[in-house]
Amino acid sequence: MTSIKEQAAISRLLSFLQDWDNAGKAARSHILDNFIENNQGKTAPELEQEFSQGASLFLVRLTTWLRLTYMTGSSLEKVLKSIGIFLASVNSNRYLIEFLEVGGVLTLLEILGLEKIKEEDKKESIKLLQVIANSGRKYKELICESYGVRSIAEFLAKSKSEETQEEVQVLLNSLVHGNPKYQNQVYKGLITLLPSVSPKAQQLALQTLRTAQSIIGATHPSIVDCVLNVLCTMHLEVQYEAIELIKDLVNYDVCEALLKGLVDLLTPSVPEASEPQPKILSDSTVVLQLTTARLPAAYLPAFLQQAAAAKAIGVLARGNTSLAEEMLRLRVVHSLMAAMGNAEHSNSQRQASLTLESNAEDLHMKIDSVQVDILATNKVNVSRALYQHGQFYNNRSFYFCPRDPEQLSDITRFQEDVEGKE
Template sequence: MTERSASSALRWLRHQLRCWDKGDRVTRTKMLDEFIERHAHETGPQLEKYYGNGASLFLTRISAWLKLTYVESIALDKQLNAISIFLSAANGTRYLAEFVDFGGLLSILDLLSIKEIDEQDKCSALKLLLQIAHAGRFYKELICSFNGMQVTVGLLEQANFPHTRLLVYDVFLVLGSGNPKYSNKVQAEIIAMISTRNIHALRLGMQAIRRLVCSSTHMHVIQSSSRSHTHNNLLQLIDKTIPLLGSPDFEVQYEAFELIQSMCMTKSASVGVYIVESLYKLLIKSSHELDRNVQLHLLMEKENEASPVDIAQATAAKILYQSLHRLFENEEVREAIMTEKYFRAILSTIANDGHYESRQHAANLFETLTTLDMDKAFALTQVLAGDELLYLLCENPQRDLESKHLDALRLLGKAEG
């Protein structure tokens, strides 16, 4: 930008404002193009110098035109890009405050909720929303108070482009972090979305909630009472995620696995016991535990694929044996696992000769339990299965059992069911 005197800058500003005020749609669009080309990557002071300390007057006009025309999508991409230059300018926090005070944030949220607006324009609006949210806690709270989470959740479920979904994902993370007043509500909105039938939205929702809820720091401090919002959010999250362990969609299954395994890191005894009891229901192959989304996926299932019930059972056993050392650090969780009913479920899963992974992971779980608490594991197995099966399983839980032994173990599961 060339050097300009204060008087020439002021004359230029007056000329620009006059042209804008008298100009039609074509004139204003051309002015926006020139502004974007000339001022991209400039600082707030540079903008002020060019416009004679009156850059805010131009921002106000663009913001006003946006409010009047965004429903019709008139030069929407150019208006959003021009506003972005103001908001992203270094030392330009005043522009951000002025834009929000003028109602710009409400306009952004409203246009994101209008189905007819082009998705590329919504991407530009999401970038503006992120700029506002990154400005600090006050603006995060303001976005949430204007139902920003509901708007972005709705957009995620309608989005067609991966780029749009990733921007919404970023909004989730920003609004859910450093925002104590609304963090539980942000989490609750994402958790509620896990019921969606949209696979893309489902996967990103689970990724976001894992980042927000299951960070090591967060999980280590959750020792509050069952009445706390955070605790209730976790229980709801478990309820919605456990059934997805049986999803035939591998990526959904993977995200559910990672989410539940991360939650096993909690120090909260009640949450740990809740997870263990929820996984138990999958071990006993309760088909009624399957999510309705999984039932819909059954229509896409091939004949040679494992059933969602078997997939869920195998994944539950895998989570348990991989997380067992951490779970056993809590005495209440340990006691919930070292029970007759739990061993019935594990032993009957070992007998699931129709699904190799169920047998394998259940055998690994049994072997790990005998390592961590040998006396009690042996005693429970002896009571349930007898001396011969105790010997065979302790010698090699992965071994191929005779049909009479498999039948005996299957009966344990039927007795429990």
């Protein structure tokens, strides 16, 4: 027979559950407020004691209400926080299994894709997914098997809250650790985030990619182009993370392709007028600065990418002599020797430039006095040669320029402005 004390506890539980069952939306919201305030941080045994060994009866009511109302967002944040108290409690494996058995993971992932749901509600969904992922390998696999990586990555790219995006990064970082079956899936999902229009999403994806890269130990071929394209950003924090990732990638099999890509970016490509321009170019302050410099606004991304590539090359060259030699072979000697081989030099001189280009490491030993003089006084010839190919040069860097004669005066004035400021 049960004691009087136990009978009283059971009576309180039944009364509480009856109040919940009979309550409307406002009353249930008030019940949830009290539950969250009084039970935050409790262990599973403490919750059982609070509910007279019937805590699961309240949990099943919460999960049922969640599945019935999550599409409308009715008190969704409070429901998710209440479920989180159960799942995050010590010795909560029983509650976790009960939640998963009713399709809890699929519900949480679906919440992330609903447009009418508030950002705070989605943030609570991410926190619950973190709790599930941190519970063990099989739970991480369950999230990934439910197409979780795609849903989470898409939410990170679309989220407007940096705080929420950082919570998503924590979740992705958890999914890439201790999850050998699906770690490559997470890795590829992070790569797909790099073209995102959200600078914060790019930054967090690059940070997590560095961790994933060290865990996986292999590269995906698409990562080179994706990382190089990120360099055209105007956000220095994104550029910094991209260069840090590049420093890691040179230790893998994509090193040669990466170096070649960086060197090629030193010569910006032609921006087509019909191509859609980045939103940043609609910023009146940016356009004003470009107008003052007499440079077309469409060239800005290419110049930013060029500058970032030069910075990355400088970082790599200072840290590794062999990489510096490889980049010298790929670009520097080629550019200088091409200038030496322009129409103003003899055929023998052009032939000598080709010979020297193939032996970059012996350049200083094989050039003669004539070639030294050409290299020392070649500034005008370089400018002319590059302009013939659609580019111009000042004493700072290479810039693309169309061959339209009407724009040549603008270029000349820009060069004069630069020299005058110096």
